Amino acid sequence: MSAENPDEPGIAAIGAYTPRLRIDAAEFEAAWGRFDAAGVEEKAVPEADEDALTMGIAAAQRALDAAERDGDEIAHLAFATTTPPMAEEDLTPRLVSVLGAPEGADTRTLTGSTRAGAQALVGALDAGPWNGSAGDGIGLVVVADCPHGEPDSEIEHAAGAGAAAFVLAADAPGSVVDRGSHVDSYPGTRFRGAGSEATTGLGATQYDRESFTTALGGAAAALDLDPATADAAAVQSPDGKLPYRAAGALGVDTETIAAGETVSYLGDTGAASAFLGTASAFDDDAECVLLAAYGSGAGANAFVIDGSVPVDAALSGTTELSYAEYLRRRGEITTGEPEGGGAYVSVPSWQRTTPQRHRLIAGRCPDCGALNFPPGGACRDCHVRPGGYEQVELSGRGTVEATTTIAQGGAPPEFVEQQSRSGPFVSAIVALDGPDGGSVSVPSQVLADGETVEIGTRVEATIRRIYTQEGVTRYGFKLRPVERRR
């Protein structure tokens, strides 16, 4: 089936983000005496303060950068994941807030299977283009995932993490020239019951393969174009072997699949799998990519994307974990926040600071011109309480002024779990650059991969989980050294 919408938006750019933590398959073999994820040599592991939402934000920001578009142009925002940090609650308002998208943006969340990203892309292609009075709007499809299984399961051995985001716009360098989908009832290949944290599957190997190839083959058969013309095929990869089993059904050769694979170094990235493969293929200068996503149940989508799509991708890792460190990061051997009492920040109090936590909105004193963060009350410089502060959005870049590394035992209770999982962390005061010179100091953690940070280090903002209390995860900015940017 060809695209029936002649004005269908194209792909303006792709952003991709993966956590910098990695674990080698050999670590699993040493721990378990075996490794159950065929074809996975290494995989990405989220930090304790990362999840599908933070990875999705990082990918979205890279996609917007690569497209040279701004968050306030977003008309349509779709977030797809099988691992939403909350089973119930809309996460897209946080995305809208962080990205600075208009509050009137059309948002949707897709979840429930690893085909969620493909479903989000279909919806966005059908919804666009977005022509408003303010000019041409854009669509943003954010696909992020971090699957999780029981420690001894194939799912967990394969489980990686990552996110990709597609910016959709009219007159884009990339076009979805063909697409097709297929569903067929094959329950049980991969599922997670309500209330369960761990994804599992029946593990019926032949049945799993049949479901996989039937759905993907059906989606490919629905295309008008010959998939063999693609330079690369980014195929759903629950492990490093299964996608190749579908080569025949998809009508591509194994080299084409290899040109669009990330599973060997990122692991199973769930809903983001075929999207990360697509990002990687265009990053390697492919000019025609088959994106083939599969979800248990079962269903599949195939897209043929043509063109030279700009990509901003962070697909390389920097830090190798031992298996014990991996278990700590996964929260398998930590106990969570200790019991206590005392001061805490209520959710309404937190919510009032959202513009600062999400977008670094500072205030300029109308009397003396000093930047205040957070703005409010008497000016930190002239100590006079102005009628109001002029809103100023900070770039998020700054310089470390004072710093410490909080060692074991030195963290307040809200941060005990973070420290149990990730070890010592850097807490600093950073002078954030003002838009027209000047600066304003803010306290922040600095993401330094377990190393100390020197005064004078240049840093830039990124969104992470700050902590979780009363069941509500608070997301906000942290800073990382510019020199560690990938």
Added chain:
Amino acid sequence: MREAYVIGAGQTPFGAMPGESYRSLFADAVDAAFDSVPDGIDAGEVDEAVVGTLGVGGRQIGLSAPAVTEHAGLHGVPSTRVENACAASGYAVRQAVQAVRSGMADVALAGGVEVMTDLSGDAAKYWLGVSGETEWERLTGTTFAGVYAQMASAYFDRYDATPEHLSQVAVKNHANGAKNENAHLGFECSTEDARDAPIIADPLNLYHCCPTSDGAAAVVVASEDAVDEYTDEPIRVAGVGAASERVGLFQRDTYTGIDASMEAAAEAYDRAGIEPDDLDFAEVHDCFAIAELLAYEDLGFCGRGEAHELIESGATELGGELPVNASGGLKSKGHPIGATGAGQIAEAYKQLRGEAGDRQVEDAELGLTHNVGGSGGAAVVHVLEREVGR
């Protein structure tokens, strides 16, 4: 303005005291203060009571002042809790001085109490962090060790000081505290101990941090009209200064000093009509070793960036030119948050009366106490003087 005099001051031992309650500790401190009044005093003679306590959880928080003063036998006395974190009872003493100077009271009792060791380590941290700037500073994962460590990082970056100087503060204060029967950690420590201890918040290690303690202290303040009924050798409150500053370190103009301490000291010196050089000793707020170094500069004992030279010179040791923290300081004597400020006055009272035993500062006539809340959101400085030949 009427003069105010300290006519008695005392404290319980500081430390971990599972057998004591916040009430019994406070009552013991009142007894110690009353016992130290040369000509004696009865509970019924107290017109006003001010109690400094943070109110670490696990016990009475609301109405905690009447809860302890009624228990101590100060029946019916108007009693108010003052809360300024670690400076709570320093401010309580200031309130008592105000009550006396205003004429509303002839005799006022200021005290402080805290029980901190009956909580789990994790629960205690909930309470230790409550005075940090809660919405931003604390949410970067800091307790006070972290905030003072940030100050140390900025100080080391700006001046030639090193962690070695922090260790010298610890060694000095432990040497003094070993001579104090009321000290929580009343033992000497070696340079190696102080240097090689586990890191809490880089560059601060365990020996650069004070302990959490239980304890209480009380001070009796009398007006110039009433003082002669209680003693022939009163200790005059020569000067008091206090100041506030932004609670979060990131909101301040400097990280290598505490503005509130500077302003409080300037006011206290001015009111006392003295210079820092005139002092015979000082009890300063060394919750972390870097805090003592910053205090040297904030209080004018040396110039900016010279604190590490001052500790190195030995001038602040017992027998030096200006002994600092002869009691052992918060580091060795202990830091039961609400009791610390009044406890500093109790030490100064002993020193000025020549009753400090092995740690006595020779010919002590003029002493200073310096009490800081949190990382410097509040500070209060008292200058006390032994009146010779009243």
